Amino acid sequence: MIDLRELNTRFDEIAENIRSRNMDLDLDEVLRLQQERSSLIQETEQLRQQRNDHAKQMKQKLSADERQHLIEAGKGIKGRIASAEEELKKVETRYFSLAGRIPNYAHPDAPIGNEEKDNLELRRWGTPRVFDFTPKDHMELALELDLIDFDAAVKVTGTKFYYFKREAVLMDLALQRYALDILAAKGFILMMTPDMAKESVAAGIGFQPRGSESNIYTVEDSDLCLVGTAEITLGAYHAQEMMDPEVLPRKYAGISHCFRKEAGAAGQYSKGLYRVHQFSKVEMLVLTLPEHSESMHQELVGIEEEIFQGLEIPYRVVDTCTGDLGAPAYRKYDIEAWMPGRGDLGDWGEITSASNCTDYQARNLKIRYKRNQDIEHVHILNGTAVAVSRALISILENHQRSDGSIRIPDALVPYTGFSEIRR
């Protein structure tokens, strides 16, 4: 959440931000609750002070009569404290539940808008390949090469799951390993993370574990959910900690499975591997000092570009518009790969996403640092190194040959052990 002390001082800015993100939130109500909470706190604290003063009087030598009198008075105070606390609790529950929905501030240069078309294209790399044959989409290629079996998965798990077979298995592992080597060389600490997390942790990162629009699977009879990304587990790794500024920036690269409900997501652009309930991903997560988060954000995008340049995938970098940011993000850059099998003529498809969430998540997770006498929240950034399912789409579709075989980009060959896939 944002710093709620700024609710008053930056009220108009916060309200404007909510509008530009196309969100609906009664900010006046939040402010009203804040004031109500404040006066209730004053009331209960005053009563507690009375109780403490009163208890001190009891320590003196007293006649039985006086003592009895004071006990009666004490009981009265106790009752008033109880009812004041109860009222305070009610107000706080509502206050924090509403205030927690206030989104992070947006970067002043982030494009304003609600739809994908409002995203700002920053640059392109590579040239979409011109085929001298009709390119196939990844579904067709994978079927013919017996790399992915969606039909069998339907029997076992239902739609939007899949089995990887043969070289696809090694591709999954190779892509992860390829990304990890690049990240390790850049000072990232490699991690394998739990695929589950407490719902409170997911919520702290900014995911809604419950509710109809939630993208998160919850586990019955526990307070756990399946993670949608290692951002959750990596971000919470330092929860509740007071970090030494000397160790910042701290860079983590974590492997996890990612589970997403994707309820209601269907249609042409969601087919095949593009939108699935489970996939493997290498995620970058960085904790920095506030003054370093913007440059670190650029660095993360640079790493993502390096990874996909190595895979020889044409892409463009997009500055995500405010309506598409997601509550925790201050600014977000997506990399969209060229996918020749997408739509009729090929199209761009998101393969990575790098967000600067500034102190928004750190405040929920209580990750702070102390510099001299100042205590502040760290800034947290996250970015996709490789989301295997989508990376695989782009490799299959971009590097297909007329005979249906697939060329493996040189950078990946050391990790796959083969330079092409053919039958």
Added chain:
RNA sequence: GGAGAGAUGACCGAGUGGCCGAAGGUGCACGCUUGGAAAGCGUGUGUACCCCGAAAGGGUACCGAGGGUUCGAAUCCCUCUCUCUCCGCCA
């Protein structure tokens, strides 16, 4: 899963109803001392929230978490979580 032990400040560790935000020690910071260092001596050393304010200040809470008993809880009771040891099971 069963049995037992435990959880106190940056760390170690005392504390079984009011004198405890918490002894003592270590560490850390500053000062004295020294040619310099060590030792020694002295002083200081948490977080969150609320009020007021230019600053200073005042208040409340926090001894794993949540509930309860009491005029008053680190201390008594209940529930939970976590850690450690032993047993069982297991990739």
